[in-house]
Amino acid sequence: MASQAEVYDPRKILDHPDFKILKEGDKPDADANLAVFYNANKEIHLVQKPRLKPGPGQVLVHVRATGICGSDVHFWKHGCIGESMVVRDECGSGHESAGEVVEVGEGVNEWKVGDRVAIEAGVPCLQASCDHCRTGRYNGCPDVVFFSTPPFHGTLTRWHVHPAQWLHRLPENVSFEEGALCEPLAVVLAGIERSGLRLGDPVLICGAGPIGLVSLLAARAAGAEPIVITDLVQSRLDFAKTLVPGVRTPPKEQAAIIREKAGLLVNLVLECTGFEGSIQTGIYATKFGGKVFIIGVGKNEMNFPFMHLSANEIDLAFQYRYCNQYPKAVRLVAGGLINLKPLVTHRFSLEDAVSAFHTAADPRLGSIKVQILD
Numbered sequence: 001m002a003s004q005a006e007v008y009d010p011r012k013i014l015d016h017p018d019f020k021i022l023k024e025g026d027k028p029d030a031d032a033n034l035a036v037f038y039n040a041n042k043e044i045h046l047v048q049k050p051r052l053k054p055g056p057g058q059v060l061v062h063v064r065a066t067g068i069c070g071s072d073v074h075f076w077k078h079g080c081i082g083e084s085m086v087v088r089d090e091c092g093s094g095h096e097s098a099g100e101v102v103e104v105g106e107g108v109n110e111w112k113v114g115d116r117v118a119i120e121a122g123v124p125c126l127q128a129s130c131d132h133c134r135t136g137r138y139n140g141c142p143d144v145v146f147f148s149t150p151p152f153h154g155t156l157t158r159w160h161v162h163p164a165q166w167l168h169r170l171p172e173n174v175s176f177e178e179g180a181l182c183e184p185l186a187v188v189l190a191g192i193e194r195s196g197l198r199l200g201d202p203v204l205i206c207g208a209g210p211i212g213l214v215s216l217l218a219a220r221a222a223g224a225e226p227i228v229i230t231d232l233v234q235s236r237l238d239f240a241k242t243l244v245p246g247v248r249t250p251p252k253e254q255a256a257i258i259r260e261k262a263g264l265l266v267n268l269v270l271e272c273t274g275f276e277g278s279i280q281t282g283i284y285a286t287k288f289g290g291k292v293f294i295i296g297v298g299k300n301e302m303n304f305p306f307m308h309l310s311a312n313e314i315d316l317a318f319q320y321r322y323c324n325q326y327p328k329a330v331r332l333v334a335g336g337l338i339n340l341k342p343l344v345t346h347r348f349s350l351e352d353a354v355s356a357f358h359t360a361a362d363p364r365l366g367s368i369k370v371q372i373l374d
């Protein structure tokens, strides 16, 4: 049986005669399989890819909404995340997507044309010999195909072929935009689950970007009180207040001010920036026996106040993507416990998707979540 990596071999697309990088002024074919690709030269462009037929066990999805994640922008602007995820060739972007089934491959019985789905972008190997897959923690699978992490192309495209079992049904009351936002929600829910957050816990959230704001919504739904959120950008704190009016926003992200604002030391920090200074602030704001749960990603090496952590029995924990979170994410949105709608501040067509990237990458434009709709 072919591995997922072989099935989704990225060269198949790059070497295909119908693959074409569109230059300025090029008019795409009608209904073309447009996508946004970046490369090792830090160029970003619209491309035309072949529309492939779904193979056995696969489904062809018309992608209707895709959000731009900070990691998409990071791969474009910096060419890597950490040491193992490196852009070496043309690579397709996007992993926050939802759409509509348009064709099913052989042996697919659970989906039919017209079904509305959220796309789970990480496809693990599911081999019995893989301990991570066998034990259900499939986000640790070393052979995962994570669409949009090089070398695998992303789901920001018009026609995307996906394995049937990594799609999640969207109920009628969940829009494609919300379905796409279930991806960052899955990241956050995985973190909240492993952080052990309980009703009435005082929580500090560091960073009011999309991940911090989704954490705010999820922590509120989970019963955290009080919740303090930090950011260096006032407009993002203002946005947090509109989402959850009761949230406390200290004027500076310093531990002493956070303590005063919270009225107490927090027992849980959800760190959503990945910056060393912010992680340190989180550590100093945490009470004896508390936990600093780090969702943000950043530099390869960082300094933490070792003896303060030790003498206060503060746990440091980390989140890497997610496993088993999509069904929960969809239920929470459908059930009205988490309202993701306000997070989408900018919308673009697929034809104009490169402008969407420029908007997402420019902090002066004040976007929270930029989505591409088709």
Ligand SMILES: NC(=O)c1ccc[n+]([C@@H]2O[C@H](COP(=O)([O-])OP(=O)(O)OC[C@H]3O[C@@H](n4cnc5c(N)ncnc54)[C@H](O)[C@@H]3O)[C@@H](O)[C@H]2O)c1
Residues within 6 Å of the ligand: 069, 070, 071, 187, 206, 207, 208, 209, 210, 211, 212, 230, 231, 232, 233, 236, 253, 272, 273, 274, 275, 277, 278, 294, 295, 296, 297, 298, 319, 320, 321, 322
């Ligand atoms: N662990 C995972 O699997 C996973 C998945 C998705 C995203 N992430 C990471 O989560 C982090 C947040 O993602 P995002 O999309 O919200 O990014 P973002 O860049 O939009 O938001 C980060 C926010 O942190 C703020 N910030 C920076 N330094 C700060 C400081 N010292 N104190 C307080 N706030 C500060 C910024 O102003 C910004 O608003 C990123 O590092 C991202 O790569 C991790």
Ligand SMILES: OC[C@H](O)C(O)[C@@H](O)CO
Residues within 6 Å of the ligand: 069, 071, 081, 085, 095, 146, 149, 183, 184, 187, 320, 321
């Ligand atoms: O939402 C998922 C994240 O963006 C990915 O893990 C990315 O950071 C690296 O592949």
Ligand SMILES: [Zn+2]
Residues within 6 Å of the ligand: 069, 070, 071, 095
């Ligand atoms: Zn992401």
Ligand SMILES: [Zn+2]
Residues within 6 Å of the ligand: 124, 125, 126, 127, 130, 131, 132, 133, 141, 142, 143, 144
């Ligand atoms: Zn595996």
